[in-house]
Amino acid sequence: MPNIKDVAKKAGVGIATVSRVINDSGYVKKETREKVEKVIMEIEYVPNEIARSMTLQKNKIVAFILPNSTHLFFGELSYFVEQELFEHGYKLMICNSSEQIAKEIIYLEMLKNNRVDAVILLTNNDVESLIDKNRPVVSFDRRFEGVPYVASDNYKGGVMAAEKLLELGCKKFMFIGDDAQGDASSVITEVTNRRVGFNDCLNEHGVSDIVNIEYPLGDYIVSADYVRELMSEYKDVDGIFAISDAAAAAVIEEIELSGKRVPEDVKVIGFDGGRSFLNLGKKISSIGQSPELIAKAICSTILNLCNNKPVYDQIIPVYFFGGDTT
Amino acid sequence: MPNIKDVAKKAGVGIATVSRVINDSGYVKKETREKVEKVIMEIEYVPNEIARSMTLQKNKIVAFILPNSTHLFFGELSYFVEQELFEHGYKLMICNSSEQIAKEIIYLEMLKNNRVDAVILLTNNDVESLIDKNRPVVSFDRRFEGVPYVASDNYKGGVMAAEKLLELGCKKFMFIGDDAQGDASSVITEVTNRRVGFNDCLNEHGVSDIVNIEYPLGDYIVSADYVRELMSEYKDVDGIFAISDAAAAAVIEEIELSGKRVPEDVKVIGFDGGRSFLNLGKKISSIGQSPELIAKAICSTILNLCNNKPVYDQIIPVYFFGGDTT
DNA sequence: GCAAAACATGGAAACTGTTCCATGTTTTGC
DNA sequence: GCAAAACATGGAACAGTTTCCATGTTTTGC
Secondary structure (H helix, E strand, O other), X not given: OOOHHHHHXXXXXXXXXXXXXXXXXXXXXXXXXXXXXXXXXXXXXXXXXXXXXXXXXXOOEEEEEEOXXXXXXXXXXXXXHHHHHHHOOOEXXXXXXXXXXXXXXXXXXXXXXXXXXXXXXXXXXXXXXXXXXXXXXXXXXXXXXXXXXXXXXXXXXXXXXXXXXXXXXXXXXXXXXXXXXXXXXXXXXXXXXXXXXXXXHHHHOOOOOEEEEEOOOOOOOOOHHHHHHHHHHOOOOOEEEEOOHHHHHHHXXXXXXXXXXXXXXXXXXXXXXXXXXXXXXXXXXXXXOOHHHHHHHHHXXXXXXXXXXXXXXXXXOOEEEOOOOO | OOOHXXXXXXXXXXXXXXXXXXXXXXXOOHHHHHHHHHHHHHOOOOOOHHHHXXXXXXXXXXXXXXXXXXXXXXXXXXXXXXXHHHHOOOEEEEEEOOOOHHHXXXXXXXXXXXXXXXXXXXXXXXXXXXXXXXXXXXXXXXXXXXXXXXXXXXXXXXXXXXXXXXXXXXXXXXXXXXXXXXXXXXXXXXXXXXXXXXXXXXXXXXXXXXXXXXXXXXXXXXXXXXXXXXXXXXXXXXXXXXXXXXXXHHHHHHHHHOOOOOOOOOEEEEEEOOOOOOOOOOOOEEEEOOHHHHHHHHHHHHXXXXXXXOOOOEEEOOEEEOOOOO
């Protein structure tokens, strides 16, 4: 592979001049530039990005650490993050942790050893002490002291779900979802605010008897047996807010198998935006979060961090998506 | 950030010795090793991967260029690729081309400028001339001269679909799908073999009047209007093989809206494995391809290429997945 | 016409590792 | 006891860029 020295020698100029041509920086006489460009074409010279990274001490790669990119919402989020970063010349490294803290540690280490310039962190594990807070890190749906974060307005989402169900005349409410995922059950993510907002709003409207089911979703899937049990235990529930569309879909399926109808007998609202991939003959009503807006917010934060500009926490609005289940 | 020189100085040894300790290579006396390790801990030294890449001329990053990682099958494939690469110390850069050749070019360029060690290429565009065939590239579902490739046994899949529909007593067959995607309609990917296998098998069984619909799927979605039109044009079709589950789902939805029943009146087989995310009350019968097996095959090829070992094209078996539509 | 500003260029240092090679010390084997 | 093998260590070259700085030339303005 030819290097910058080969170009310089062949063009009869200094390497600094070649560098200036490549980067279009500093002063270069028109004829000199053309001469250098001609040589570059001839010997098919391509600047070595590793060497460039070496001197610049940055390599324009961002790591996205997340549990599992095959989950619909995460997949969409990573897609838009990649699009957005690409616009700014950054590349995306995808790091599926599969919720394993050991893998998260290895990926977080890439910040310290200069493998990546920045990290987008989406985790349910207790990794606070492992984060290098002197480097660019942005956290999604989770607060870490001293780490800028982006999240959907989960609280508002909970409120909106409650308001909608109240408006539709529901009397007995249930929240189903998982507040404490990950390796440390004590870890509280921002997702909890979906439940909090839901309960707060209902309380404000004088409803206090709310069934809060904190079922550990594990791989984001609710077991059918468990839901069936729940439904038979709380027969009078007629308004359900599920922490995700996946959870909502499982709930809906079981309700219908039990003979009740959705939305006639029980109304169900999920969370994510109703793009759920589960097999239902209907679309799930849902509190939608926009992967595109979130990606933009995350990337603007990342880019600001990389350029030593000030950053702010960002809360992204959610919207009610009316489907067939309310 | 401390560097290897700082460690050497503080430990009172040469940098070569520190390097040997870090890499556990060559001879180092036990006491020296311990002394160095102690200093490394104390000053929290982490070797700079960029510098390491510089001397080694490789950085253990693989790029996966694909149209869109949010599509279910591609998403799963990339997930397993990441898992597999991670096991071998490689990281995955995800490169959504959105079918744009301009973006593919930029990403392919990363091979030449040493940004990545290898590329996994999944494209429908005419990029043959842009591939640096002297470097590690593996192609999925597409043949390029001189580039090792991995593909599902698409031909066999087509045959299996035909056999299944014949076995179930279907008389009039239709294939629906898109042979020529991408920017150059002349590009033929291996996916074409699904149609070819389907037709060949039917021909062998004496069926020659086959409706082959080559509808440009674009973003892998079939328009409802178009399907409706088709269904009214070919009323007597009772056995359909769709190029993907997404296409199958669209077809099924329209058939049912038109008053016919699936599978009673029309039987439908898709392709991918029936994990489709579309809203149907039933599971799609499908020719399944295993993202996990494919990922393993791709990665073994990549790793062999990176280590100058011989590689072979690999055809991965498919299997019939019986759902509710046959 | 001349000083100042702008333009043009190249050498060398810096970035941070790995590894070859030279040198020196121990251990081994008989 | 001595040669050979194994162990141990450090200096320096090298990987391929960018950029500072020094030097020199041309243009500008009055």
